Amino acid sequence: MLRDITIGQYYPADSVIHKLDPRVKLFGTLIYVISLFCIKGVVGFVVATFFMAGMIALSKVPFKFMVKGLKPIMILMLITALFNLFLTPGDVLVSFWVLEITKEGVQNAVLMTIRLIYLILGTSVMTLTTTPNQLTDGLEKSLRPLNKIKVPVHAIAMMMSIALRFIPILIEETDKIMKAQMARGADFENGNMLKRIKNMIPLLVPLFVSAFRRADDLAMAMEARCYSGGAGRTKMKPLTYVKRDYIAYAVIIVYLLLSLLCGRI
Amino acid sequence: MNIIKARQLVHEYIRRDEEGNVESIQTALNHVDIDVKEGQFIAILGHNGSGKSTFAKHINALLSPTEGSLWVDGKDVADEENILAVRQTAGMVFQNPDNQIIASVVEEDVGFGPENIGVPTETIWTRVADSLRSVGMLKYRNHSPNKLSGGQKQRVAIAGVMAMEPKCIVLDEPTAMLDPNGRKEVLRAVRELNQKKGITIILITHYMEEVVDADYVYVMDKGEVVMKGTPREIFSQVGKLKEHHLDVPQVTLLADILRQSGINVPLGVLTREELVEAIMRIAG
Incomplete structure (x- = not known):
């Protein structure tokens, strides 16, 4: 769902x-x-x-x-x-x-x-x-003048595109954790608003832990492929x-x- | 020339408490000597916590040695200035396929490495096409990585490394999260790169079956290299492998049991065909 x-x-x-x-x-x-x-x-x-x-x-x-x-x-x-x-x-x-x-x-x-x-x-x-990627590319290039006042435009654009890439992965993961918790008797559907929010906690904690682990892995993978920020980078699709x-x-x-x-x- | 040369390599993970005092020291690599010749297919075997991944990360300069030294293509990894050159020479593929794909389109992800090292745009396109072709993923170039299978994602990751034209690829348990079909796909791609393009492969794994085709095998346990030799030499020592919590391939195990019960099959049988042949010979 x-x-x-x-x-x-x-x-x-x-x-x-x-x-x-x-x-x-x-x-x-x-x-x-x-x-x-x-x-x-x-x-x-x-x-x-x-x-x-x-x-x-x-x-x-x-x-x-x-x-x-x-x-x-x-x-x-x-x-x-x-x-x-x-x-x-x-x-x-x-x-x-x-x-x-x-x-x-x-x-x-x-x-x-x-x-x-x-x-x-x-x-x-x-x-x-x-496409979301074109949008981030467009934003990166249009906002480039802001680099002069030390706004990390490239980093922001990179973060946006990575976030877009990971949305489906994290959604899938949420689904998986939800099912795992439901199999052990967790209830996400009943009760009033407050209770339902409370019930979300066992969902959010593992989700956060895994998101951080993924972030760590990804950072390492990016470094391994010689990523070192925006300087000296060329574009595949300029x-x-x-x-x-x-x-x-x-x-x-x-x-x-x-x-x-x-x-x- | 040796593309990778490790001499007395030591790495310690130091855990510090809040005041910065050393709480505990864990030696992940303990005086390791490993040599890899250009164009070889090397496998490093080991149980969990044997230090094999730590070693892999040294080859890519993601970790730097506590003691001893490591040269990749003649460059010392401990030297800050060499880091980018080292990473370009030795590409790395990680375990989790999802966590190493950066872009949301296959071809853009493969182009990420070349973009980082400042390759001109037209060259990026030819490199991307070439490397996707070499792992058999060219027809998926416009797909979203989320819709690919694990084996396909891992091949994309390999293509991403290939596009940087490395001399050597380190694969850190690339098949651990894949199903048997995905595992075969990835290994076939890796073997082809080794044979057709002459790229040095360092495969880090704990699956014995993957090691059979390697030119040379190192077995690590508790941060030390405990055995080394050709796959045949390694697998003829079933007992010793067991001591290091490693299993041998099923055929090798069967051959070993047959030998022990007095049937004269040769040492270190690696494939089913070899065993069949040996038994046929004995049976006459």
């Missing part, structure tokens, strides 16, 4: 968006998210909608797949909408008991909901078309910009200008 969890929900397909350099995608997503929170009017949202729809169409990822990502945040969206609806001061439209619905409240609620939906859809275009990446940058900039111009209308 635990093995079904996948992190980094990559959807393999052969599309322009898939082939783009991860740095372009990171940059584009960042611009898109910022623009969403600057836009205030209908025309702005029309621009954002066209941009997003275009990206989704280009990515060849079925729309159904994208919508799946919205499910887990349904409740969050509902709560945000309700808070906005009832707690925004302004012209009162309807009021009953202590609750008041204002004109501004309705506006804010609709705006916020659209923003959140667009935010999730937009970012999932990136996560669905980029990131290089090609023509389509420059075009993509241009498209993103155009979008940014458009959304700034039309944002207020």
